[in-house]
Amino acid sequence: MPTPIIQPEQGYPIAAIATPVGVGALAVVRISGSGVFDIARKVFRKKNNPAFHLAQSKGFRAHFGTVHDSEGLIDEVVALVFRAPNSFTKEDMVEFSCHGGPVVVKHMLKVLLDGGCRLAEPGEFTRRAFLNGRIDLLQAEAIGEMIHARSESAFRTAVTQMQGTLSLRLDGMRRALLRSCALLELELDFSEEEVEFQSRTHLQQELREMQDELSRLVDSYQHGRILKEGVATVIAGKPNAGKSTLLNALLGEERSIVSHTPGTTRDYIEECFIHEKTMFRLTDTAGLREGGEEIEHEGIRRSYKKISESDLILYLLDISLDEFLDELPAIREFQEHYRNASLIVVANKTDLTPQSAERLQHLRAATGCDVCAIAAARGDGLDLLKQVMGTLAEGLHKQQEASVLVTSLRHYEALRNAFDALVNAQELITRQAETELIAFELRSALDYVGEITGKVVNEEIVNLIFERFCIGK
DSSP states (O other): OOOOOOOTTTTOOEEEEOSOSSOOSEEEEEEESTTHHHHHHHHEEETTBTTOOGGGSOSSEEEEEEEEETTEEEEEEEEEEEOTTSSSSSSOEEEEEEEOOHHHHHHHHHHHHHTTOEEOOTTHHHHHHHHTTSSOHHHHHHHHHHHHOOSHHHHHHHHHHHTTHHHHHHHHHHHHHHHHHHHHHHHHHTGGGTOOOSOHHHHHHHHHHHHHHHHHHHHHHHHHHHHHHOEEEEEEESTTSSHHHHHHHHHTSOOSOOOSSTTOOOSOEEEEEEETTEEEEEEEOOOOOSOOOHHHHHHHHHHHHHHHTOSEEEEEEETTSTTGGGGHHHHHHHHHHOTTSEEEEEEEOGGGOTTHHHHHHHHHHHHOSEEEEOBTTTTBTHHHHHHHHHHHHHTTSOOOOGGGOOOOHHHHHHHHHHHHHHHHHHHHHHTTOOHHHHHHHHHHHHHHHHHHHTSSOOHHHHHHHHTTSOTTO
16 A cells, blocks of 8 residues: 655745756746745845845746845846746745856855745655645646657657557556456455446456557567667677777767787676667676686676667677688577677778778678678778667667657556556456456556556655655755
């Protein structure tokens, strides 16, 4: 049974800096809660109208004036007024735009705290928006994802979720489950009369439709995860193939140490780069070989772990070596064992052999997969490699409408649990099981769906979500 959500001092006036700390042209300090206009009245004076105070202002009005503390003028500001319930938190709010120097902002925040506000906790403004019913929990999480988005695709997906498209789909499913649960509960109240208020045939049809919808949402997680977190891309191969050089070339900076000594990379190095709208999480791994010292063995073990978790593998080999075809067994092993990942064979050091064209032809015929020819040290072939990576990244998932993407592991697990509960309910109906057992599975599905949007949630989950937000959001 979920515990109630407790918000200490709900409605108590809070204050926080809403812009990044540091030197800038402007900064925003915001306050929200009961009595914020009285607090603002103590510190704010409107230019050319000293008798005016912000409590007299209508909502969505900006006023130019000054802010003072006990020692005198702090800054000239613009005060923007929001009246409940037409604000982000659905409480009375004031946002002060001041000059962006850190000392100015510090004084602005202090005068508001001295006036009766307390410092906001991380994510407390968004948390109040959720608790006051302005947004649901899924939308609150989408705001956090939008702020931290590192690619255009991740940003657009978060914006779509923030607008509530996915929430509407889940709410429709939840209403259908509520209706079915209510009818089954009614049957239990009249169990002695053996009355059937909920047609089992109709219920099975509804459950099939909901399972189809849940299945589509669950399947969209792979796409959504890639858009949010980036394509997990591992650069693998034997020592001295040029893996670190390739990582540096793709990043455009010297991130990984390059050496002719085998086994230089002892642990994996992970960095991100964006090609067009797709983010790739590149991992440079330790060279795969037998022997070596204990530390290198541990690096190789970690390399295989990262390979098993990847979406895309760049298998790098040195095409200038006469024994380059000795890599074929390793490539085939990758194709066999890592079926969930796409594989690109990257033939490096093409500039060091006049036979590169002939060798590439042999390699393509023997592997049957994408082969890209590069000279990582000179940067040759990188544009084509990025193009192939982008094409494969698009094929890692089914093309889905942005409105049905699931990007959160929490949502994915809840949807899987809801799906399983509906499958159980279907089986119980088929076996003509007791109404109470069917109702139990439907209530479970109802709770799992409700967890996503916050209709059913405990305080621990809420705290975990909002503590990841910055103070002032």
